[in-house]
Amino acid sequence: MPGVPPVVTPDPAPASAFIALGANLGALRATLEAALAELAAWPGIRVTAVSSAWHSAPVGCEGPDYLNAVAAIETTLTPLALLDALQAIEQRHGRERPFVNAPRTLDLDLLLYNDQQIRTERLTVPHPRLQERAFVVLPLLELAPTLVLPGLGPLSHYEASVRDQALTRTPEPLAPPHSG
Ligand code: AMP
Numbered sequence: 001m002p003g004v005p006p007v008v009t010p011d012p013a014p015a016s017a018f019i020a021l022g023a024n025l026g027a028l029r030a031t032l033e034a035a036l037a038e039l040a041a042w043p044g045i046r047v048t049a050v051s052s053a054w055h056s057a058p059v060g061c062e063g064p065d066y067l068n069a070v071a072a073i074e075t076t077l078t079p080l081a082l083l084d085a086l087q088a089i090e091q092r093h094g095r096e097r098p099f100v101n102a103p104r105t106l107d108l109d110l111l112l113y114n115d116q117q118i119r120t121e122r123l124t125v126p127h128p129r130l131q132e133r134a135f136v137v138l139p140l141l142e143l144a145p146t147l148v149l150p151g152l153g154p155l156s157h158y159e160a161s162v163r164d165q166a167l168t169r170t171p172e173p174l175a176p177p178h179s180g
Pocket of ligand 1: 083107108109110111121122123124125126127128
């Protein structure tokens with residue numbers, strides 16, 4: 001008697017998301033590269049592209065310059081599970097939050113998750129004021145020049161208004177993570 005075929009529930013299509021990475025304490029480039037490798041190794045996350053690394057002056061605080069980048073990922077994690085992953089990776093890098101905008105070893109922000117708009121106690125997506133920050137807008141434009149921000153319109157419309165912020169693209173790309 002032929003066996004009953006198993007019922008296979010197809011995996012949901014992965015979501016497309018963008019993560020901002022920033023560091024301004026310690027070995028900046030090594031920290032960002034380690035964070036990318038940890039993201040790529042996280043179950044349910046695939047890193048599909050990484051922007052250039054950009055130096056930026058800190059916003060709203062004193063301190064050393066930041067090194068920033070944006071990663072494009074595909075993920076089967078929910079937005080909150082993805083935030084948990086980002087916070088766990090931050091913690092591994094010894095991030096402390098003694099005060100708002102304090103210098104940080106590693107900062108990981110969820111910028112966008114598909115075209116979702118999320119507003120909960122723990123999570124706001126698109127990330128608040130992302131369109132006002134050159135260190136997000138310019139690396140994101142490298143990865144997705146035609147991106148439309150949910151509720152905010154085309155990303156390219158914001159380029160001119162952030163161009164006056166001090167930001168320098170580093171010529172050397174970050175070492176790409178080996179996706180698992
Ligand atoms: P920050 O110190 O800037 O990394 O902010 C961390 C806090 O922002 C955490 O309490 C998060 O729950 C909250 N948060 C809200 N929306 C986001 C987001 N899109 N990405 C990362 N953290 C977020």
